[in-house]
Amino acid sequence: MALIVHKYGGTSMGSTDRIKNVARRVAKWHDAGHQVVVVPSAMSGETNRLIALAKEIQNPPDPRELDMIASTGEQVSVGLLSMALQAIGKAAVSYAGWQVGIKTDSAFTKARIQSIDDKRVRADLDQNKIVIITGFQGVDENSNIATLGRGGSDTSAVAIAAALKADECLIYTDVDGVYTTDPRVVSEARRLKHITFEEMLEMASLGSKVLQTRSVEFAGNYRVPTRVLSSLTDPLMDLAEEAKSGTLISFEEDNMEQAVISGIAFNRDEAKITVMGVPDRPGVAYHILGPVADANIEVDMIIQNQSVEGKTDFTFTVSRNDYNKALEVLEGQKGELGFASLIGDAKVSKISVVGVGMRSHVGVASQMFRTLADESINIMMISTSEIKISVLIDEKYMELAVRALHKAFELEKE
């Protein structure tokens, strides 16, 4: 007997018929003797409907009140799923985050979980009940409801699994696992049976949208074995087979197949800004990026050129949505910063090769650069971490680059 946490996304909860299917799958796990806790998302479209309603009233909406409203989607889901389980003869009980002590900070609309009290859930599990808990939300120290932001139910599920010391957290989603790259771009892309949480973290933050980044951090910090698997299979499929399907996020020490490179992530929607001829004095990075951060714009890659005659060029990337705003912010600081001009390019993409094996293998970077050179693709910026190398290239070469790299690193092979 194991303690398993299931998480289901909005698509899986999208209609009463689908909710009944989720119940059948959960019941199957319970029938096999497992203790099961389920974290469902809001029914698909519901969170958007609630946010749209809020924006008709106040735009931007007050974050605390928005969370009050947006959190109701998950509350409806847990009640419905509990009923669906009861309807097929299972003892089930639903809880909102505040009812099982999911405490967060007060950063409304993007709160972080601080603690979870497992007492009530354990008591129910001990009574053979299936426990269903709202994802996406908790309460701050003053009992205000706070949501965790988009995709927050992934984080809730992993955090609950951590608090309960669950044997595994199963994230049921509309893809059947984590791939070496997006199969829509490279048809030979292969599903990974395992990925380390560090690789997954890089993949998630680099634009592979399978899991919310923070849920992966949680899985890593608390060493929660987390599996991404398909919710589109027959709910009554063989349990043993289901239990080893998808992709397991695990820990390096577990020592599995250690490929040098596990996958290629990409982010199409980048934009690049260069501040030309800015006087090179201490604090120049802070003076440029401070106002950008104050405008709530996230900066990704950063390069500062060697200075020439006391002047330097400073380049960074932002999400394409923030491009115009970032230019405006900097234009407003021209007097202060004393730069010569701003140039930018909103048609760039980032490609990253990711793999823990990189640590012990030299030559990954040169292999990557040679592959791109062979395709005559110019590299605009480079950034590296211990387990990833990212390059910025012209958007129009993105698919070509991903395919070439996927082949060069032989990712189609097991």
Place this chain on the structure above:
Amino acid sequence: MALIVHKYGGTSMGSTDRIKNVARRVAKWHDAGHQVVVVPSAMSGETNRLIALAKEIQNPPDPRELDMIASTGEQVSVGLLSMALQAIGKAAVSYAGWQVGIKTDSAFTKARIQSIDDKRVRADLDQNKIVIITGFQGVDENSNIATLGRGGSDTSAVAIAAALKADECLIYTDVDGVYTTDPRVVSEARRLKHITFEEMLEMASLGSKVLQTRSVEFAGNYRVPTRVLSSLTDPLMDLAEEAKSGTLISFEEDNMEQAVISGIAFNRDEAKITVMGVPDRPGVAYHILGPVADANIEVDMIIQNQSVEGKTDFTFTVSRNDYNKALEVLEGQKGELGFASLIGDAKVSKISVVGVGMRSHVGVASQMFRTLADESINIMMISTSEIKISVLIDEKYMELAVRALHKAFELEKE
């Protein structure tokens, strides 16, 4: 400066534009220097939508889970109204029942409020905030959400007013007050400026649907001055005028215009059942009505005839919806009860004249009976209380009877 509780129904909250109008009205009261607490219902149609969703999954739905789901409608409303107030420059904060200590028993879907902790609300009011609290719900001792049943937001508003010792509880609704009878039946029906809570209680329980019966009980028990008034007026109408509009539910000792009769209530959808030739022994009423109550059927009027040769006839009324079920229940008890036959009539209506003045005036009953006799309307059953006389008549005479009584008691005159 007064502390005022406002309650708005689902129609008033039915769209974002209407919610903005509610905010304007609330802000007007706050601008005039009052402390204001608002209890809004769910947006019209929302509670029905949620219940329908639940029934698609499990029918009948588990009461605890149904409350988990149904309570979200009000949670959305409070958040939206708080935003609408903020959008016009007011400091406002919303709370779900559990956040401000609204404790109920565990009778899910028909819970009763047991206590309210006013601390948090008072602190906000002292900071000049407008406080918005979900109607219809609270939590039991185990933090399970429990709803108060249909119309429960009226009760929430009055209970909150009682806990805060509010100066007045204003129930904004789609009628402009309490009338001597239904204006759709009697065009001369007149709005009452005052009604005692006892009269209002009779009117509410007799089918006048202006307020939930339990909210009137609360108003009476805690002596909360409660006013029913229109939500359809211009939200920016003169406050002094608005403050004295509608109908004030007050207390007898306040000594106002004391008409003998305040109003005529009626309930069209009654049904009558007679158990014929039942052996008249001690406990016969219990043996007949026990199984009916066990089937969750509410019994209203009851008559037991003088027994003849050790046999009696026993007649009672039920809501027309429960008529067939009640007949079935009794048929199933035929052997046990030993009655000769069951006869029934599902086309009967109840008419009641209500008034505290009745206590000190004789002749109300005879006036009522004469008026009906003059119209050749046969009376099937009679039941009386200190401040009301009810009669059961053939449904087809209902409107005629109401009009004749309204005229006979001169209710069209101030």
